Amino acid sequence: MLTGGPGSGRIGLSDRWWTLLVLLIPALIKCLFLRVDQVFEAHTMALDLLASGQFGHHYFGSWDRSFQFPVYTAILASIYGLGGGGHLALLFQVACGTLVAWFSMRLVHLLLEGHVRSRMIGWMAALLVGLDPFLGYYQVRMIHPFAWDMLLAVALVYMAMIADPDRRWIILLFFAMGGLAVLNRPTLGVFMLPFALRQPGFFLRLDRFPWKLMLVFLLFAPIGCWVLRNHALTGRYQLTSVTDQMIWMGQQEETEGGGYQADGTTYLHLLSIPERHRMFTPDPAERSELFRNKWKAERLAEPGLAWRMFAMKLKNFWLSRSAIGQDHVVGMPWAMALYRVHAMVLFGLLIVSQFFADRRFHYIGLSVLLLSLAQCAYYFETRHRLLVDPILISLALVVIARIGERIPRRERMIG
DSSP, X not given: OOOOOTTOSSXXXXXXXXXXXXXXXXXXXXXXXXXXXXXXXXXXXXXXXXXXXXXXXXXXXXXXXXXXXXXXXXXXXXXXXXXXXXXXXXHHHHHHHHHHHHHHHHHHHHHTTTOTXXXXXXXXXXXXXXXXXXXXXXXXXXXXXXXXXXXHXXXXXXXXXXXXXXXXXXXXXXXXXXXHHHHXXXXXXXGGHHHHHHOTTTTTSOTTHHHHHHHHHHHHHHHHHHHHHHHHHHSSOXXXXXXXXXXXXXXXXXXXXXXXXXXXXXXXXGSOHHHHHHTTOSOHHHHHHHHHHHHHHHHHHSTTHHHHHHHHHHXXXXXXXXXXXXXXSSSOHHHHHHHHHHHHHHHHHHHHHHHHSOHHHHHHHHHHHHHHHHHHTSOOXXXXXXXXXXXXXXXXXXXXXXXXXXXXXXXXXXX
16 A cells, blocks of 8 residues: 555555654754854863863863763764764754654654554654754754753653563664663663563563673663773762762752752852862862862751752752743743743643553653652753653653543443
8 A cells, every 4th residue: 555644544655754744844944043052061072082082071271081971972073073063963963853753753653552543643742842942942052962862861761662572683772772871871771661660570580691691781881881981080980070069059049959040140159269269170079079078068057958959859840940041031031931831731741641541651751750850869950851851742642642532432421
């Protein structure tokens, strides 16, 4: 069969064209807005990697070689090394956003398998994710790992829902992707949870032990090698040099546990003048010690501070924070209001999905919940929540479809 109507049960030429349209039209629209307004640490580290062969960020007057995780930096360095500039990096981010839309569509198809409108609802998910202005902003106006992180998160959730122990190549790909995701951003490991919940006996059974040992190696070897590399450079077993700094930032009430105060000024304004001078020490370990001593002292002085701030960050993760943050304080109150509605609707529908849907929703919902807990143990910025919005949008559309199925049934029963 060469053709099929939009949303029909058959995969036809028409359905493929609709899929291409809902994926490519948002991508083309975003390409009209490409402009490098901001670059972040990964940009500096990519340039250093090309120049020196090391992953370093020039931070407060000195080079910090263990500042951040290396995956997105290596991707940027490849783009720059092949002669691409900032706009090519943005195109890569738009491509990541397009793949996120595709995985969101596939997740809807999986959760609505057998539903007469599964394809139509999948296309809606792809369009909403592709055209989401909050997600798109990080793709088209700044060189930032957000779009890549988002792609790994959504792809990992989808793979966790389809991975079958009897299909070795899928399991191999899933664990390799998990290892890459954990090296890229360790909190992304929570999105492997649906597989563990779907297949609880996979690692408990001792059959095929060498095969399972290899999978564990694929998952943990990349981040283990990174820790060993950092120890060789700094003498400390650490993921990054700024972990203590992030913990301290996460318990500052003035920033609501983030990097910026309500007026747009940074956490640095909360440091004393001598402490700001110490930020320019050439040794990253001394900066780390400064923040470690500060957050420990603050917790001793106020024992409930860490828990109170943890609760505030969780509220900000699921609903919204009171201030919009860097560069957006003036002239964009509408964006903050729109985001609050956006966040509350998705949170509400996530709650509903845990009561009106099957266990697969519980698995996915629990992984997102664990991300919020893991992230809020450190510090929180709105982009950390936006990371899971494609998953939440997909769940929201599916639960609306499931509720819509029940209404006619109930009316027939009443009739």
